[in-house]
Amino acid sequence: MGLVKLYRVTGKPEYLSTAKFFLEERGKHNGYDPKSPDAWKNGSYWQDHKPVVDQKEAVGHAVRAEYLYSAMAVVAALTGDQKMLAAVDSIWQNMVSKKLYVTGGTVPSDLYRFATTSDEKVSISVNGKPGAYTTRNGYAVLARKWHKNDVVEVNLPMEVRQVVASPKVQDDLGKVALQRGPVVYCAEWKDNNGKASNLIMPGATAFTSNYQPEVLNGIMQLRATSTRRASRCRQQLHQHHPSNLNAHSLLRLG
Incomplete structure (x- = not known):
């Protein structure tokens, strides 16, 4: 991530190519035991068990993983690497559909629920007026012609x-x-x-x-x-x- 920031500031391509090099070094270490269920021994703890373009599932240490996946996403976007983009898209889908904890960390998202239902609703306004929106894949989508200095306010139920x-x-x-x-x-x-x-x-x-x-x-x-x-x-x-x-x-x- 730091190398990508240097590339964006300086425009020097060697920073971006070095970032891509480090990503592509993942999965090349021969000292792991791929048959071991131990994440420390098979390399998955630090996402080094496979080349990044072959990784489809979010595994291992969550913080390490999300630094890696963030770097994959930005390098793929800047270089146009379609294999890396496809890999990080697969990892994203795996994470948000199967591995989200109640606070957003990576564990399965279907393993918790609210004990009681709520009648309170989210409200969204644009420039002080109610904003019509649709819900798509968990996101509120506002479709309108936007202007400079438009103000969007989101009011969340706080019970x-x-x-x-x-x-x-x-x-x-x-x-x-x-x-x-x-x-x-x-x-x-x-x-x-x-x-x-x-x-x-x-x-x-x-x-x-x-x-x-x-x-x-x-x-x-x-x-x-x-x-x-x-x-x-x-x-x-x-x-x-x-x-x-x-x-x-x-x-x-x-």
């Missing part, structure tokens, strides 16, 4: 909703994620009496949103009254009971 995992994800059974509009929240131990992993969140839990301007340059914090699961006896590992949180144990997320 707090619980996101639950599919039963296919056994490690997430009985767990929820909290989402306010497009933002997913995290319960931190420091805000919850030193432990956040044993909080119980009923489906009908009511949340309040509180803006905290003094925290991290300003954050929206969620609060709710919850219960905490605690052990009855240290010798009995699986006998627990709920207990009400006191005022200092209000669930605070942000």
Whole structure:
């Protein structure tokens, strides 16, 4: 990516050709074991298991992968390399159709859903007036004749909703994620009496949103009254009971 930026700034073709060279070196290392299921041993952990033009699936370390795929996309666009473009298109389709996590990371996208439906709708306006749009492949499409200084405003429903995992994800059974509009929240131990992993969140839990301007340059914090699961006896590992949180144990997320 850095070499491509240098090419765009200087116009020197050697920067672009060097970027393409590094991409094309992927998949040439002979020290991997292609039969091993271990991503570290077969090279897929760092997307080095195949030449980039032969890769069709998003695999390995997500951050490394997305740097690579971004570089493939921009180099393909600048050089006109159709094989690389086809490969990155296939990887993109694999990622968005099968490997997106609730926060956008790469795991299957059909493994979670909202616990409750919402009646609130997204609204889009153009220059202060309602803008007609259609939905295509998850995107809102506005078809109109555009003018300089047109202003598009998107208003998103910002209610707090619980996101639950599919039963296919056994490690997430009985767990929820909290989402306010497009933002997913995290319960931190420091805000919850030193432990956040044993909080119980009923489906009908009511949340309040509180803006905290003094925290991290300003954050929206969620609060709710919850219960905490605690052990009855240290010798009995699986006998627990709920207990009400006191005022200092209000669930605070942000």
